[in-house]
Amino acid sequence: MVWQTLARHLLTKPTMRRGPDQNMVAEMTRRLKEAGAARLGRSLAIRHVAAGSCNGCELELRATQNMIHDLTRYGLSFTPSRHADILLITGVAARNMADAVRQAREAMPEPVLVVAVGDCAVDGGVFKGSPAITGGAASILPVDLLIAGCPPTPGQIIEGLVALIEAHSPERLIVRDVG
Amino acid sequence: MRICGGEAWQAFEGEFIALWTDQTHAYALFRGEFLATAIVDGAYPALSPKHPGANWFERLALDLNGHRALGVTHGRTAIEHFRAPDGTAAWPEFASPAVEGVHQIAVGPIHAGIIEPGHFRFSVVGERVLTLQARLGYSHKGTLALMRGKSPRLAARFAARISGDSTVAHSLAFAQAAEAALQMAAPERAHYLRAIMAEIERMANHTSDVGAIAGDAGFAFLDARFAWHRESLCVAAQAAFGHRLMMDMVIPGGVAADIKPNGADYVRRALDALEVEMPGLTRVFEDYASLQDRLVGTGTIPPDLAARYAAGGYVGRASGRQSDARTDPGYPPYNAYELNIPVETDGDVAARIRVRIAELAESARLIRLFLEDLPEGAISVAPPSGSGFGLGVAESFRGPAWHWLKLDSGMITDAFVADPSTLHWPLVEHAATSGIVADFPLINKSINASYSGVDL
Numbered sequence: 001m002v003w004q005t006l007a008r009h010l011l012t013k014p015t016m017r018r019g020p021d022q023n024m025v026a027e028m029t030r031r032l033k034e035a036g037a038a039r040l041g042r043s044l045a046i047r048h049v050a051a052g053s054c055n056g057c058e059l060e061l062r063a064t065q066n067m068i069h070d071l072t073r074y075g076l077s078f079t080p081s082r083h084a085d086i087l088l089i090t091g092v093a094a095r096n097m098a099d100a101v102r103q104a105r106e107a108m109p110e111p112v113l114v115v116a117v118g119d120c121a122v123d124g125g126v127f128k129g130s131p132a133i134t135g136g137a138a139s140i141l142p143v144d145l146l147i148a149g150c151p152p153t154p155g156q157i158i159e160g161l162v163a164l165i166e167a168h169s170p171e172r173l174i175v176r177d178v179g
Numbered sequence: 180m181r182i183c184g185g186e187a188w189q190a191f192e193g194e195f196i197a198l199w200t201d202q203t204h205a206y207a208l209f210r211g212e213f214l215a216t217a218i219v220d221g222a223y224p225a226l227s228p229k230h231p232g233a234n235w236f237e238r239l240a241l242d243l244n245g246h247r248a249l250g251v252t253h254g255r256t257a258i259e260h261f262r263a264p265d266g267t268a269a270w271p272e273f274a275s276p277a278v279e280g281v282h283q284i285a286v287g288p289i290h291a292g293i294i295e296p297g298h299f300r301f302s303v304v305g306e307r308v309l310t311l312q313a314r315l316g317y318s319h320k321g322t323l324a325l326m327r328g329k330s331p332r333l334a335a336r337f338a339a340r341i342s343g344d345s346t347v348a349h350s351l352a353f354a355q356a357a358e359a360a361l362q363m364a365a366p367e368r369a370h371y372l373r374a375i376m377a378e379i380e381r382m383a384n385h386t387s388d389v390g391a392i393a394g395d396a397g398f399a400f401l402d403a404r405f406a407w408h409r410e411s412l413c414v415a416a417q418a419a420f421g422h423r424l425m426m427d428m429v430i431p432g433g434v435a436a437d438i439k440p441n442g443a444d445y446v447r448r449a450l451d452a453l454e455v456e457m458p459g460l461t462r463v464f465e466d467y468a469s470l471q472d473r474l475v476g477t478g479t480i481p482p483d484l485a486a487r488y489a490a491g492g493y494v495g496r497a498s499g500r501q502s503d504a505r506t507d508p509g510y511p512p513y514n515a516y517e518l519n520i521p522v523e524t525d526g527d528v529a530a531r532i533r534v535r536i537a538e539l540a541e542s543a544r545l546i547r548l549f550l551e552d553l554p555e556g557a558i559s560v561a562p563p564s565g566s567g568f569g570l571g572v573a574e575s576f577r578g579p580a581w582h583w584l585k586l587d588s589g590m591i592t593d594a595f596v597a598d599p600s601t602l603h604w605p606l607v608e609h610a611a612t613s614g615i616v617a618d619f620p621l622i623n624k625s626i627n628a629s630y631s632g633v634d635l
Contacts, residue, residue, distance in 0.1 A: 050295045052318045054631045056343025056424055061293045062387070063413065066406040080291030094634075096258070096317045097296055100288050126336045132321035151343065153423060 017073070018155060020163035028145065028167035042165055043075040044113075047084035049104050051140070052094025052133060056151040057118035061090070063154040074162055082107040086161075089137040092120040092127045101140045113164060114143045117157060119150040126150075180206075180213045180568075185224040188216040194489045195230035197581055197597035198237065200246040207233070208581060208597070210489070213570065218246055225250040232488045232602045235633070239601075242316070243323065243635070258316035258634065273300040273312055280304050284616065288317045295630035303616060311611035311619075313604055318634040326594040331357035331431040331562055331584070334591050338582065339427050341596055342632035347373070347380040348575030349582070349596070349632075350429035355510060356582040357431035357562060360569030361589075366557045369433035370511040375549045376416070376425045376434075377573065378542040379446065383412040384576040385535045385542075386453070388627055392532060393464070395620045396473040401463055404456065411449045418445035433559025443550045450543045461536055474529035478610040478622030481526055488606055491578025491599040493534040494626055498526035504572045504579035516548065528625040564589030575599065577627060598632030 050058060061078075064071040071077065076086075087105055091097070105112065116137035119125035124135030137143050147160035182204070183191075193209035200206070204215040205223035216223055225248035226233035237248040238257035275281050281304050288296035296317035302310045322341060326334040331353075338353030339346045351373050358364060365373075390405025413423040419442030420428050428435050464470060480490065485498030495502050503520050505513040521537035523530040568585045578599025585593040603626055610622050 048293050049289050050293075050318070052320055052631075052634075053295065054318075054340040054343040054346075055295050055629070056340070056346065056426065058293050058295065059343060059387075059424065063406075063410060066410050067403055068407065068410045078293060091318065092320050094317060094319055096319055097288065100296065100317070104289055126340060127320045127322070127325065130321035130325055132319050132324075150426065151424070153417075 018158050018162060020159055020166045024160075024163045025166045028163060031144070044085040044161075044165065045077055045079040045081070045083065046086040046088050046115075046161075047080075047082065047104065047108065048078060048088045048090070049097075049101055051089050051091035051097040051101050051121070051137065053091035053118065053120055057090040057120070060151045060154050060157060061088070061117065064157050066154075069154040069158060071158060071161075074158065075165070076158075076161055082109075084108060085111075086113045086115055086164075087141075088115045088117055089121050089141075089143075090117050092124050092130070092133040093136055093139050094133050096132075098134065098140050101137075105141055113145065113168075114141050115145045115147065115161070115164065116143045117147045117160075118152060119148055122146045122148050180215055182215045182217075185216055188214055189224045189226065189229065194486075195226065195232045196489055196579075197595070197601070198226055198233050198240065199583065199595035199597070200240045200244050201585065201593040205240070205246065206583070206595075208570070208583075221245060222247040222249050224248070227251055230487075231605065235601050235604060236597070239635070255312075255314075256316070258319045273302075275302040276309050278304060278309065281309060297630050299619075301611070301616060301619075306615040306617065308612050308614060308616060308619070311608045313608055315604070315630055316634050318631045320631075320635070322635045323594050323596065326591050329591055330589055331361075331586070331591065334594070335430050336427060338596070339429075340631075341580075341635070342575075342598060342600075342629040343424060343426070344384050344629070345380065345575035345577065345580060345598075345632070346424050346426045347376045347429055348573045348580050349598075350427070351377060351573035352571045352575075352580045352582040353584070353596075354429050354431045355571030355573065356569040356584040357571070357586070358569065359571055360567045360584050360586045361431075361562050361565045362567070363432065363560065363562060365433045366560060367511075367554045368437075368556045369558050371549050371553045372434045372438060372558065373429050374512050375438070375446070375546055375553075376420060376428060377575075378546045378549070379412055379416050380425060381576040382450075382453070382539055382542045382546075383409050383416070384627075385539050386412065388624060389532055389535055392474075392528065392621055392624045393470065395624060396470055398463070398467070398470055401460060404460060408449075408453045408456070411452055415442075415445040415449040418442055430559065432562045433557070435559070437558050438553075446546060446550065450546060453539070454543060457536070457539065464532065464536075471529065473618075473621060474532065475525075475527060477528045477614055477618050478625060479525070479527045479613050480606050480610050482524060484606065484609060485526065488602045490602060490606060492574070492576065493531050493538065494578065494599075494603055494606060496521060497523045497530035497534045499524040502579075504574040508572065510572070512549065512552075516545070518545075528621050531625045562589075577603070577629065580632075596632075596635060598629050600628035600630075600632045603628040604633060 121137045196208040242258040284301040287298040298314040341349045387409040390402040394402030482499035581597040583595045
């Protein structure tokens with residue numbers, strides 16, 4: 001029994017590792033340079049705030065953590081703490097969440113990268129124009145990275161986040177270093 | 180629909196499902212009866228003194244449409260709690276029970292996990308929870324207002340985003356409401372494809388939720404394995420229907436696309452993998468005393484309370500209610516099949532898990548049957564233009580989702596959506612008081628009420 005399991009595992013390979021889209025990386029490096037962004041390390045903690053989603057994006061964000069997509073192998077992990085490097089926002093930017101999102105951003109120590117995940121967080125998505133929303137994370141905060149999709153697949157989310165890490169790697173982004 | 184006077188409206192005995200208003204009338208849906216009463220001076224007689232489940236709906240009617248319920252005993256809001264008329268945003272007041280040593284714990288609207296926003300206010304003595312008040316509305320997107328003035332086909336995109344985890348069920352209920360209003364029927368093949376998607380969605384939610392509850396009780400292994408099975412169901416959904424959550428696939432008049440070649444094989448393989456592993460995973464649930472200790476007797480919803488709130492889905496079925504919209508009132512293709520509906524009576528977290536595990540097997544059985552019996556033919560017909568109103572229901576994984584549509588010359592003039600969570604949130608508030616603070620994540624996950632589905 002044990003030998004069978006061992007043999008099977010010797011023959012299987014880990015799932016494909018995702019790389020970033022190089023065009024996306026180049027574009028993001030340019031924008032981060034323009035913004036004079038401070039450099040973070042390669043191991044980043046993510047704080048998620050839902051600002052009026054349908055919970056589709058949350059399902060796919062959670063799926064990035066499962067053993068198939070395995071977000072942690074890219075050095076990324078979710079944290080329920082304000083001590084995080086990335087503020088990840090989903091949802092339409094509902095008016096009822098605006099204060100909470102602003103407070104969450106203010107509570108985080110600098111530097112912080114803000115990522116909007118899902119069509120709703122990009123610009124309001126199908127809800128664009130509703131008076132109950134301001135439409136997109138950028139209507140509340142400056143956003144560094146948009147990951148579109150309704151909802152984006154776990155693979156698309158990971159590719160976006162990996163591109164963000166790549167874009168501000170030391171070789172690409174020579175800016176003020178933090179600590 | 181029966182239009183009645185205020186007294187008959189308030190006196191009606193029956194199982195309350197939903198209440199809403201449009202410009203002229205207040206509507207109340209009971210099991211097997213649909214009532215309306217006129218709105219006079221922006222008000223209608225309250226149903227909540229007799230039917231506690233009406234409470235949240237009355238708050239929604241006030242916040243969404245400005246219609247007051249006369250004779251309500253509650254003063255809480257559903258959506259508009261933040262801005263005073265002068266624009267200031269005062270932090271809301273929560274009352275504590277007058278007990279010595281009581282203090283409050285505030286949680287949210289930003290939660291620790293990757294979940295939707297909502298504010299929970301616990302009043303506790305030590306670890307013991309005395310009361311819980313859930314303040315929702317943070318996800319309010321104006322969905323119902325966006326549906327107005329659009330054709331059912333166009334508005335289906337909003338129905339698909341009422342709650343992402345039950346996108347198929349809500350799209351289905353919406354489509355059935357539109358089809359009822361336009362007095363049309365979807366082709367038979369579409370009924371089967373809709374049901375296959377709905378059952379995949381049910382299984383995907385059951386697997387991830389059951390695993391997450393175990394994860395909260397320290398059983399990371401179960402969490403990992405069930406998350407793996409959820410992923411394989413999502414991959415199968417992608418392969419068969421082109422979208423991992425099958426969003427926008429069910430549309431008024433049918434389905435948006437046919438099942439892909441080999442799609443059925445992907446689905447069957449995902450079911451096979453789950454069925455092979457389920458006995459082992461179920462045994463872990465049953466065999467570990469430390470896990471059972473966290474689940475048994477936790478978050479109990481007694482059968483009489485579940486009945487008063489007409490609890491649906493696994494919440495109702497774990498508390499002795501044999502209710503399932505697939506058979507009562509029933510819709511195709513389910514009405515041509517015999518369904519096994521698991522029922523338990525303990526009403527605790529463990530019972531809800533047992534019901535959901537039993538439903539996994541039943542959904543897998545149904546998917547195989549539907550794939551085998553899938554009739555040939557068209558997958559959709561274009562909805563005609565027309566006027567009228569229609570009710571539609573679909574059994575989402577958490578219970579019956581009801582949609583009501585009023586159409587005028589093919590355009591939606593009014594709509595209402597009752598997610599089962601609207602009746603379940605008061606039960607979350609109740610169940611939380613049966614335990615300590617540390618039990619709340621288990622209790623909350625075991626009921627898994629939707630935020631977006633209630634905030635609308």
